[in-house]
Amino acid sequence: MQDSFYALGFDFGTLSCRGVLIDLKNGELKSSATSAYKHGVISRCLEDSQTQLPIDWHLQDPQDWIDSMAQVCHTILSESEVSPKQILSLGTDFTNCTVVPCTATGTPICQLDRFKNRPHAWPKLWKHHSAQKYAEEIEKFARENTTWLKKYFGNSVSSEWLFPKVLQVLREDPEIYSYADLFIEAVDYIVLYLTGRITRNIGLLGLNSFWTEEHGFPSQDFCKALDPRMQNIVQDKLQGDLLEVGDYAGHLTEAAAATLGLSPHTVVASGHGDSEVTACGIGANEVGSTILVMGTSTCHQMLSDQLISFEGLCSVTKGGMLPHLYSYEAGQPATGDVFSWFEQLCAGGSYETIAKNCGMSLLEYLGKQAENLAPGASGLLALDWLAGNRSVLLDYNLSGAIIGLNLHTRVEEIYRALVEANIFGSKKILENFESHGLTIKKLYAVGGIVEKAPWIMQLCADILGKSIHAPTFGHVSARGAAVCGSVALGHFDPERGFSTFSEACKTLIPRKMRLYEPNLERTEEYAELYSLYSEMHDIMGCQNSIMRKLRNIRQRKMFEEET
DSSP: TTOOOOOEEEEEOSEEEEEEEEEETTTOEEEEEEESSOOOOOOSSTTSSBBBBBOOOOOOOOHHHHHHHHHHHHHHHHHHOOOOEEEEEEEEETTTTTTEEETTTTTTTGGGGGGGOOOGGSSSSSSSSSHHHHHHHHHHHHHHHHHHHHSSSSTOOOOOHHHHHHHHHHHHHHHHHHOEEEEEEHHHHHHHHHSSEEEHHHHHHHHHHHOOOOTTTOOOHHHHHHHHGGGGGGHSOOOOOEETTOOOEEEEHEEEHHHHHHHHHOOOEEEEEEETTTTHHHTTTSSTTTEEEEEEEEEEEESSSSSSOTTOOOOEEETTSSSTTTEEEESSOOOOOHHHHHHHHHHTTTHHHHHHTTHHHHHHHHHHHHOOOOTTTTTTTEEEBBBBBBBSSSOOOOOEEEEEOOOOOOOHHHHHHHHHHHHHHHHHHHHHHTTOOOOOOEEEEEEHHHHHOHHHHHHHHHHHHSSSEESSSSSSHHHHHHHHHHHHHHOOOTTTOOOOOOHHHHHSOOEEEEEOOOOOOHHHHHHHHHHHHHHHHHEEEEEEEEOHHHHHHHHHHHHHHHH
């Protein structure tokens, strides 16, 4: 037993922390565990049950992250019977764009008594979209006064990103802004907790924080123009050592080691994004590799050796997924969230009773029924913009739609239409990549939906008209985080760690993939439906769409009720 050494990987998702322990010699999975966050996503009121949150607010409790990580670690140690001294490295990944206001020593502001009932003191989760008006304000100014927005960020600004969320804090609760010493990505907060060192992964900065290799952060003049109080934000609140993926961040502090039950000799890697780290988790390191990360949302990512600028893209950054390669990123803000919403909407009816009698969840049962429907048989067409559109329209003011309903429409037909809409959205994004000179050489799909719903994956292949490679092993992001830790270890111990990601993935990542080949007859049938989807996409996504007007009416009514 003492001859074996291990790497830990922690994947912090939207609802839980997942961890894996893998053997550094051969990548064998020694143990894994999952721990749900106690408070989940905080979207209605704070923990005091008194402080109500407005629409589109999504927060989290940072103590949940630490508690879940500790629970996962203790479970893994108990079940594997591995000694803490045998665990040589640790890597982490986190949902992108989760922003934490902290003190200089890494204490989240929301944990201070004086601020615990102030919503802006809490970490804003990636899908916190109430900063949309600030994103639009920044976008308008940046389009007129910068070159980097068009070159690296598709000429658009997402409300999920750091600067809109920070500007929201400043405008709506300036005391919180003033008190915070740091605004930091959640994964960098976790690394700070583990090592005591303030670091920032440049891949995530390039995806979410207007950082570029060419210019660094935005200039003082840019920040001052947004708001004079933000003039010195970069040096005052965005400080930290800039690290690449797989860089050494530090060793565990005595306190963190005690909490996790590990040794302080454990090497900690720089943090990574939960979707971007999947490239490490499946060993995809070749130019043209494209990954659909399908979970609560869907991220569309491609590796390239060239920089191409075009609109409809979220961002492109060097080193965003792996060092030295450009990472192109686009996405849909709600995939699994849409399906979960629909499941909850249908709960309590006859379908749920039938599903229980069949020993299935409601969504599993509906999937079985929806799987057998022919393309277009439902007569329905949907837009899955229930959380807005991240790509290619980049407009979070948009909303969902279903057309073609009649008195004979069945529940499974609506579910099928929502699934098709999501895949149509992916097709729109991938076509945008290809139309601007990026070649998809190999398409992968990973995530919870990939593991749970093979029929959706076959539908993806049919609609996209492309072969899809899906790993048959689990915990892809956590494995990728462990790979990052093993590369960081290589800086100190080249015999047990790895000097490159290529070497690490070759040893640590299984090559077990399921191939979904498109049914070309179905692909042809779906071409007609996709044409109609594209027409509806362009009409409903326009600036003066009905969706925008309905949203404005709703917000006005909600404001009237509050006042």
